[in-house]
Amino acid sequence: MSSLHGFTRDSVVALSAALAEPDWLLAKRLEAFTAFEQTPYPDTRSDEDWRRCDLRRIDFDALADIATPNGATASAVTAADDAVGTATFVDGTLVGSRLNAELAAQGVVLTSLHQALPSHGELIRTHFMTHCVQPGEGKFTLLHAAFFNQGLFCYVPRGVQVDGALLAQVELGGGSLLHHSLIIVDDGARLSLVEEYRSAADVTGLSVPITEIIAGRDAQVVYAGVQEWGPKVYEVGVKRVLAGPGAQVSLCTGNLGGKLSKEFIGAALAGSGSSVDLLGISFPAAGQHLDQTTVQDHRVANCHSNLRFLGAVGDKGRSVFRGVISVHPEAQQTDAYQKNENLLLGDKARADSMPVLEILADDVKCSHGASLSHLDNEIVFYLMSRGLPRGEAQRMMVAGFFEPVIEQVPVESVRARLQHAVAQRIDNLAASHGGLL
Amino acid sequence: MARPVNAETDQHDELRALRGDYAEKYGFHDDRVNVFETKRGLTEDIVREISAIKDEPAWMLEKRLEGLRHFLATPMPNWGGDLTGINFDEITYYVKASAQAETAWEDVPDDIKRTFDRLGVPEAERSALLGGVGAQYDSEVVYHSLKAQWEEQGVLFLSPEEAVQNHPDLVQEHFGKIIPYADNKFAALNTAVWSGGSFIYVPPGVHVDIPLQAYFRINTANAGQFERTLIIADEGSFVHYVEGCTAPIYSKDSLHSAVVEIVVKRGARVRYSTIQNWSNNVYNLVTKRAVAYADATMEWVDANLGSKLTMKYPAVVMLEPGAHGEVLSIAFAGAGQHQDAGSKMVHAAPNTTSRIISKSISKDGGRSTYRGLCKVYPGCTGVKANVVCDALLLDDKARSDTYPYMEVEEKQVDIGHEASVSRVGEEQLFYLMSRGLDEDAAIGMIVNGFIEPIVKELPMEYAVEMNRLIELQMEGSVG
């Protein structure tokens, strides 16, 4: 893999040149870089968003090898045959893609940002890090805006219905990967898309991804992002949907891998009548720190949002959930719900849950709930009374705990992989406890 | 509060006749000449002066000076409410209105007596429902009385100054142990300049079955009140302590920063009820914490109606198995008010349980915040904790925030948190109005129903007072 070393101005210029970018994009990178240099890393003691996340564990300098296009090909990533289109990225380069010809004929695009620039330059310029996620939000959005790799571009034109799901696979071979996904679903269009992030077990790396989903008027979007980094990958990422009037969006995240992962997951309800479901599962095991901050940002009236995040925590795992429902003064008739459920399974497991409500309008219905519990022995008994051995009963309960979210993932093969990943974690945990949880 | 009389609320004349308005009933100010007050601003000399006036032993002065050093070295908290309006150099840290604490009501100076008469003290004592009464005026306790039957059983209900002089061992054993001076900036400040408050000791097995009462009042403009309360409930005992607080309305802000430490020993139960009705130019920054030993129960009943800004999170640290902590709280935030209140439950032993029920009401641009922590340490199996927060918004300028923190390091636990925010339901309102209630009365009824689960936990005449205060807050809430 060829790469540029260091988060420097020279790297910005070289990366932009290697990707043959237009001037406006280089200018955007440089502007972000200047601000990046002037912005300190978040203070993990005083900044509430970062208070429970120890960034000192990340050696940013050592990981600052930024991949450039090098003609790599897809490795072990298996193309799902139940998807109507796939795009595969290895170390920040699109190495292969296919799309159902009928969809392509209707103007659907599934490719890399850079390959789409000649044909969809204006669209990208309008939406890329302008109003969904903005570079200036923080140190890591600036880092991303300065050093983003060749990311995903997916566009569904006005009124086009994509039956079946598209799949994007992102693989990291080492160093820093700043994968960007720009997903635009135009007015009245419909899309299901799954993104998978993976790396081999021995890979050391840093991932700073941003996914922007722009849902137009009455658009319908189902998005699932599944993160299964190897155990030596650090991640700070953002996934956000900007929902237009009447849009219906479901954003589902599976946060399973990585040594330390901090994800900001958000819904901006910017169009009246929009509705967003945020769903998430996480399962930190030995030595993993999985930290998720969610925002349901109700900016206008008559919107609905519903969040459900499920987390199980294994031995020495650490899970942090901080979720905010924010209702702006104009956002009357807001209906917002938030639920964080945690299942504590391992010894020395730690789960922090902070469901936050910030309500500045009065005519609202908002509620949230959080729970931290262990496997209910009454249910274990019930299942055992039907003949299941204790370990099997426990496994069935943990799998069942995640099922309500997993079943929302739109691609059968990805659902199966998620179920498998959960089952594997349960088995690993049980194995270290003599077969029982 | 102290809103101008509103011509549109004639229907409340009867109500007003019952209780008057805040400005009349609580907002008055006595033009008395104080016996003594320290210079404004806080220096080591002032701390030494306070200690000298109280004729304190050296160990207490040393604690004060430690507190002062920490206070000066600690920055203002950068979370919670807006504290920029506090100017520590403008505050008078010690004001003495009466030469000594009296035990007979007749001996209290007339002007102070008049004040407390208007507040209903010692009416409360006369009603015979209360076991003892302490009243504090600015910095010093002016009146203390305990029914003889409790005295005979060895119950102590004193000012902390008396306790320092007469029971130094008990004070030294517990003072600053539950809330060390370094806990936070305001606990440090209190440690440096504390004056007045209550000291209660209940011997093993003694049940004080009628409440002990304290009333606090700030009378001097720009004064700080820094009372210090220490309650020790020995094994198997029970005590219910009730405090009420008021202050007149001055153009300049006042600061109230109390520290309350409670020890609940094996099998004992303490209930601590507060009706906080400071005028809305008081910063109310209070640290309250109890430690509960095996099978002990600590209950905080906390109503925050007044003040400009309240930051108060009564805590229970459950140190041994079977301990139980409970917080029932009501907050009412009207115009210009921010109630930032909540609770901390620290589960430091297995099989401990806790419950928090919080109800908040915001109107007229008032802001209410629930901020809570539920912490479970490793190895504390069998912990059960439950939090329910409900917020009611009465108009479109109000604001409500909920910040619950749950930190759990043990798997054999059950922790639940639920919260909801809603406005007064139109269906409910319509139903009540269709039965002939006007809108004010209907909203009042809904609000009363909303807080009923907590009000019913208060002693009877406090519950009545509480409902009156809520009605006062609610006045003219429509239109």
Place this chain on the structure above:
Amino acid sequence: MADMATLVIDDLHVSIGDKPILKGLSLTMKQGERHVLMGANGSGKSTLAYALMGHPSYDVTSGSVTLDGEDLLALEPNERAKLGLFLAFQNPKEIPGVSVSNFLRQAAQSVRGEKISLRDFSRSMSANMKQLDMKPEFARRYLNDGFSGGERKRCEMLQLLTLAPRIAILDETDSGLDIQMRQLVADVVLAQHERTGFLVVTHYEDVVQQMQPDYVHIMTDGRIQMTGGIELAERLTAEKSWDWVAEEA
């Protein structure tokens, strides 16, 4: 039948925490028999049911329970199920995320100790569901999640039909059910009675009449005080009180 299973409960004492509930209960029942157990609230009927199934909160302080000579009390609940014991719960728990069919297939495989093909399982499950007048989509729902009272009891009966136990305890399975549903429970008992011995805990005389039991036991204060036929249930209905049991026992 030659291999009739026999459940023998001998002088069973059971406590919850420090509180003794069962105080020397003895009962013998065989596969193919129908026993009805009646008794006042708090007499220990549910305690017996849970203790037989091995609920961890119920401490057996003395006595023995054997099924065909095998010591049940030494076994985990799933091992008791494997031996052919079944308990229909009064208030079965909700288990969101676990579908009825997935759960039942796994349970059936555990009890029988063999793999069951999805096809075979689906076929027998559809037949059982039809017998219970259940709609096919019921199989895909999460176990007891959002079930009505009637659906829960139907689901317990479906489990009974699927697992085909040798001894089944029905812990007030009829409570809260309308007449039609009570009849359905009775029908299951009658249909299964040759391969299963039933211990039916109930308060209803009409249920007793429908089931035509071989024995009726009356329980008070942790013991079986009286055993007879259907006339005992009739007498209970007539007396409207438990007092005579203590007097005559």
